[in-house]
Amino acid sequence: MKFTATLMATTALTAAASMASAQDMADSMTIVSWGGAYQTSQQKAYAEPYKEANPEVSISWDESSNEAVAKLRAMNEANNLTWDLVDVTGADAMRLCDEGLAMEIDHDEMLAEGDDGSSATDDFGEVIVSDCFIPQIVYSTTFGYRTDMVPEGTEPPSSICDVFDTETYPGKRSLEKRPINNMEWALMCDGVANDEIYDVLATDEGQQRALDKLETIKDDVVWWSAGADTPQLLADGEVFIGSTYNGRLFSVIEEQKQPVAMMWDGQVYDFDGWIIPAGLPEDRLARVVDFVKKTTDTQHLADQAKYISYGPARASSAPLVGKHADLGIDMAQHMPTDPANAGNVLQPNFNFWADYRDDIDAKFQSWLAQ
Amino acid sequence: MSDVTDATTAKRGPTPDDALRIADSGDGGPVLAADGTPLKRSLSRALRVQKMRALALIAPLLVFVLISFIVPIGDMLFRSVENRMVGDTLPYTVEELSKWDGASDALPPEAVYRDLYFDLFLAAEMKRHTRLGSRLNYESSGMSSLFRQAGRKLDDPGDEAQEALEAIDERWGERETYFELFNAAEGAEIDNDLLKAQKKRIRYLSDTVPTGEMDFSPSAEVSALLPLAARVYTSFAVITGMVDNKVVAKTKPMESLYLALVQDVTRPGFADDLAAYNGPQKDALAALANSGLTAPDYTAIFEEVDRDWVNLDTWRVIQTHSGTFTSGYFLNAVDMQKTPEGPAVQPENKRVLIQLFIRTLIMSLTIMGACILLAYPVAWLLSNLPARKANVLMILVLLPFWTSLLVRTSAWKVMLQQQGVINDVLVWIGLVADNDRLVMINNQFGTITAMTHILLPFMILPMYSVMSTINPSYVRAAKSLGATNWTAFWRVYFPQSIPGIGAGSILVFILSIGYYITPEIVGGTKGVFISNRIAYHISSSLNWGLAAALGTILLAVVLLLYWCYDKIVGIDNVKLG
Known part of the structure; x- marks a missing residue:
């Protein structure tokens, strides 16, 4: 049945086979990413080594990952594809795949084996959330709090439910202005076991229950929509505790030396990686396939952790994670996947959110507006 | 907003077709031109040429606006009702x-x-x-x-069907068998309707026009005998031959073909039809018909x-x-x-959009009102100060205008937040307790403040351009006739400045009703506009149909308000400069 997919994979294979003859590959590519420290880490860990090996290639970067889904759809409709490789979250990869905007990947064919000899599929494991997704990192949405705003005589917050406890920990909280993650945390602290959360959330009563729990702190919440908001709110002392991506908190704590600490409890994993837009011309596709194969191997993924505190998506990369390139601190303990941090982790259910996103978002927005 | 019209006298300026009107108004027989033709006809001929020339001059712009603006917007709005995808x-x-x-x-x-x-x-x-x-x-x-x-x-039911077919007759395991069966042999009748219908389907499904030569054409005889299988095979052939440009005969058919074949040979009356059939693979089909296959469930x-x-x-x-x-x-x-x-x-817990529409309107009106109040004195100063001072003031007005929108919005964040500049000052002078700082951002107040500041120049500039044309001697004359300062202002100066207020109000209102980025940053939950939902549906949920419907409604509301404004105030009373 995967007739089109096989076709694409065959094209990709032919491309991979002809790798030796570089003249078949385009010598420029446009990579789309998120900008900021994350994009810099990709440039250093992936693009620079690749350019050293292939000096004829010029790579331009576009910081549009935020709107990648909408823009790819617009490009597809206009039949004018200007991107070669796009960095998106796991959920977006799934949507792009559903919309037919991303190319399906044969992971074992197109990606390198792990350096322990395991196949790419095994090495990435569950991180491959969609047929189109080429994972790079595991990151998490977790909490950071102001150490100087912890009330005297109380322990610093150590549980996700402390976010909902405004009596012990007064002060504002910042949460993302969307239902994903917040609904899960609310249920988690309303006594629902982690592995039942999505079953509960699939019912109207469960959704109402989560909103009711959020209602208890609604007046104390500052809602954020950009990843940079919580770090700024924490640095200004606007909020006591707030959720954001763990890499952002790492830079607030270790690079800017703000009085902020991590709270890993209840962190929600998420994945970020590449997708190849569907419908690339052959020479550009060949270049992208080559780039992806060479830069997502065990060593390259581990190298990225030198520049940012996101965990490599391959299991085989974890032992290779070293020290931060500038700060010289050991990065392993800052990875969301580090056993010390991964005590209470929620695995997000992408299928669930693909189905319920529109419905729950409407309810969430209606609740917010009241 | 036309420049040709003078609001004070309501008398129209000269236009090229005046002569035509004069010629028209004359009584008693047609006026003749020098060459004997009626003046009216010869004039309109001359005018037509003029009009065509004028049209030709603006044609590039017209075409540009049409292609780059009207057509895309129309296309976008059309999505609000279009629903071809399911069918x-x-x-x-x-x-x-x-x-x-x-x-x-x-x-x-x-x-x-x-x-x-x-x-x-x-x-x-x-x-x-x-x-x-x-x-x-x-x-x-x-x-x-x-x-x-x-x-x-x-796939699975198809694979099972294929195994069943192969078990009955080995030939059904070979792709050539299928090609030979469905392909119209040299001189045989071709089922063109089927081919056309499948091409149309594939054209939609693949987003490409199936072109190129294909080495396959469906045989009419077989498509009468095996309607479903012929349809499936033809669509497969169009994809293989015309989209992927491969050889149909040498490609493995889709799994659904096997199920379709089982369906066709188990249909009632197949045995009779087969008896009358004289095409290829007759005996292989007969083997299927006699094998006791059952129709798929x-x-x-x-x-x-x-x-x-x-x-x-x-x-x-x-x-x-x-x-x-x-x-x-x-x-x-x-x-x-x-x-x-x-x-x-909708169930009550999903309703939000009407509320957002109303909020957008009310807040836009509030912002417009705040802009009028703040801009009027500034514009008055600008037009009444000596030129040198007025220029300095003008630069102060324009400077924020030239600053990036994001910078100005973020600056308001720094000013208004609880640990921000204003709160710090208030705490320092003792007006506000340190643990009870004012909440001035992430709510409606934040949005109104920031947007009023951002849109203020759009109010000041048209007001200024109108006020600077008001002759100061009118106010002096009023005063010399015994009017108080207030009467002179209210009865003489203010009415003359109304066109500026009107122009500024329309600009500010229409700009603010579609504002997106500022409410997103400083609006929190209660200070966001309908445009924030439109943006969400465009870029996050990808529900472009709903976004288009919301946009269409917003556009209609703006046009309606514009029409009301024209009826009540009159659009001729608006002056942009």
Whole structure:
């Protein structure tokens, strides 16, 4: 049945086979990413080594990952594809795949084996959330709090439910202005076991229950929509505790030396990686396939952790994670996947959110507006 | 807003067709031109040339605006009613489903499931089934994974059918057998309707026009004998030969073909039709007919894929949203929904859009009012100060105008937040307690403050341009006739400045009603506009239909208000400079 997919994979294979003859590959590519420290880490860990090996290639970067889904759809409709490789979250990869905007990947064919000899599929494991997704990192949405705003005589917050406890920990909280993650945390602290959360959330009563729990702190919440908001709110002392991506908190704590600490409890994993837009011309596709194969191997993924505190998506990369390139601190303990941090982790259910996103978002927005 | 019109006298300036009107107004016989033709005709001929020349001059601009502005907007707005996807992806299913009574308690008949199998199989082949799933998921949660899973599991029945066919006769395991069977031999009649219909389908499903030469054409005789299998094979051949540009005869057919063949040879009356048939593979077909194959049970196939396929609600959703055009998006945009029983109000916990529309209007009006109050004195100063001082003041007005929008919005964040500049000052002078700082951001106040500041120049500049033309001697004359300062201002100066207020108000109101980035940053939950939802549906949920419906409503509201303004104040009373 995967007739089109096989076709694409065959094209990709032919491309991979002809790798030796570089003249078949385009010598420029446009990579789309998120900008900021994350994009810099990709440039250093992936693009620079690749350019050293292939000096004829010029790579331009576009910081549009935020709107990648909408823009790819617009490009597809206009039949004018200007991107070669796009960095998106796991959920977006799934949507792009559903919309037919991303190319399906044969992971074992197109990606390198792990350096322990395991196949790419095994090495990435569950991180491959969609047929189109080429994972790079595991990151998490977790909490950071102001150490100087912890009330005297109380322990610093150590549980996700402390976010909902405004009596012990007064002060504002910042949460993302969307239902994903917040609904899960609310249920988690309303006594629902982690592995039942999505079953509960699939019912109207469960959704109402989560909103009711959020209602208890609604007046104390500052809602954020950009990843940079919580770090700024924490640095200004606007909020006591707030959720954001763990890499952002790492830079607030270790690079800017703000009085902020991590709270890993209840962190929600998420994945970020590449997708190849569907419908690339052959020479550009060949270049992208080559780039992806060479830069997502065990060593390259581990190298990225030198520049940012996101965990490599391959299991085989974890032992290779070293020290931060500038700060010289050991990065392993800052990875969301580090056993010390991964005590209470929620695995997000992408299928669930693909189905319920529109419905729950409407309810969430209606609740917010009241 | 036309410059030709003078608001004070309401007398029109000279226009090129004045002569025509003068010629028209004359009584008593046609006035003749020098060459004897009626003056009216000769004039209008001369004018036509002039008009054409004028049109030619603006033509490049007109075409540019049309192509780059009107057409894309029209296309976008059209999406608010367009709903071709369901019918184009599942054409045969939708046709069969229209015969089903959605109000009944019985599941759709087997024929619907049969068509769904083959429609969905082809859609999955072209990676379109998930797109349809996303589309229907806007209407009912769970559709997305229902379609995604179905796409993965439809192979298996086909594979089983293939094994059964091969077990009966080895020839059915070879791709050449199928090609020979369905291809019209030299001189045989070709089923052109079938070919055309399948080309049209593939054209939609692949987003490309199937072109190029194909080494296959469906035989009319076989398509009469094996209608379903011929249809499946033809669509396969179009994809292989015309989209992928491969040799049809040498490519392995889609799995659904085997199931289609089983379906056809088990249909009632097949044996009789086969007896009259004289084409290729007659004996292989006869082997199938005599083998005791049973017709596939499509309902069971789908039940195995997912229980929801035998759920009445799933089918009601598909049936309700299967039309080429839909009112569903507009209903959603006003907190309603399209149901099998007709339009219905959304459950209370999902209503938000009407509230946002109203809030957008009220806040835009508030911002407009705040701008009028703040801009009027500034514009008055600008037009009454000596030129040197006025220039300095003008730069102060323009400086923020030239600063990036994001910078200004972020600056307000620094000013207004609880640990921000204003709160710090208030705490320092003791007006506010340190633990009880004012909340001035992430609410309506934040949005109104920041947007008033950002839009202020759009109010000041038109006001200034009108005020600077007001002759100061009028006010002096009023005073010398005994008017107090207030009367002189209110009865003489103010009425003359109204065109400036009108122009500024329209600019500020229309700009603010569509504002997006500032409310997003400083608006929190209560200070966001409808445009923030439009942006969400464009870039996050990808529900472009709903976004288009919201946009259309917003546009209509603005045009309506503009019309009201014209009726009440008169658009001629607006002066931009």
